[in-house]
Amino acid sequence: MNHTLLGAIATLFTAGALAAEPPAAPMAPTAAAPAANPLAEEAKSLVKEFAGTLKGELEAAIKSGGPTKAVSVCQDRAPAIAKDIATRSGWEVGRVSLKTRNPQLDTPDAWEQQVLTRFDQRQAAGEPVDTMAFAEVVQIDGTKQFRFMKAIPTGEPCLACHGNAITPEVAAALDQAYPEDQARGYAVGDVRGAVSLSKTIE
Ligand code: HEC
Numbered sequence: 001m002n003h004t005l006l007g008a009i010a011t012l013f014t015a016g017a018l019a020a021e022p023p024a025a026p027m028a029p030t031a032a033a034p035a036a037n038p039l040a041e042e043a044k045s046l047v048k049e050f051a052g053t054l055k056g057e058l059e060a061a062i063k064s065g066g067p068t069k070a071v072s073v074c075q076d077r078a079p080a081i082a083k084d085i086a087t088r089s090g091w092e093v094g095r096v097s098l099k100t101r102n103p104q105l106d107t108p109d110a111w112e113q114q115v116l117t118r119f120d121q122r123q124a125a126g127e128p129v130d131t132m133a134f135a136e137v138v139q140i141d142g143t144k145q146f147r148f149m150k151a152i153p154t155g156e157p158c159l160a161c162h163g164n165a166i167t168p169e170v171a172a173a174l175d176q177a178y179p180e181d182q183a184r185g186y187a188v189g190d191v192r193g194a195v196s197l198s199k200t201i202e
Helices: 003-009 038-089 110-122 155-161 168-177
Strands: 092-095 133-140 143-153 192-200
Touching: 038 133, 038 143, 038 192, 110 133, 110 143, 110 192, 155 168, 155 192
Parallel strands: none
Antiparallel strands: 092 192, 133 143, 143 192
């Protein structure tokens, strides 16, 4: 584990959009942003809590146990924090991507796949990824759900583990833990994935 990677972990999610101010209202690419929606506001504050907790734990882990411990925070704590927020809030919370590192956990469903594909198109059309989000009410099995997705941009620190020039040491560790890893080859500014939240409303 080298110094660059340590730095990368330290800035994990601080440089990313998760730390940035989310948009003021759910955004549809074609429609003007409607007035503030309480569910969207709640979803956005949960995204912030998720990012903030993850960042705090990563920093604490690096201080107390070095980079090895920080990598395990990446692996184990991100899903655990999402689960904890879900239990307390009643929302489903997770991370999804079109190219997953952990397919067991992060494979998008059909709706999420569509939104992620549109996020890529929006990025290709020049929209900044750090404020990109989408909200929609959908009907699933006779219940109504409010669904919200917030894009996660690829920042410079992410390249150590998701870029094109991953060191042999990191690549070997990733190969061992994630034999089906697809989450490499990203460039700065790409949509790495999204935080996805949903809540049953009726
Ligand atoms: C120290 C290596 C490391 C760095 C640096 C890193 N990641 Fe990851 N990332 C991982 C690992 C390991 C996983 C798989 C976690 C799991 O098992 O759930 C992952 C998974 C993800 C996922 C979930 C989707 C998937 O591929 O399964 C997203 C989204 C993500 N990372 C975004 C980022 C962003 C954005 C950055 C930069 C701010 C970043 N990562 C930096 C190691 C890293």
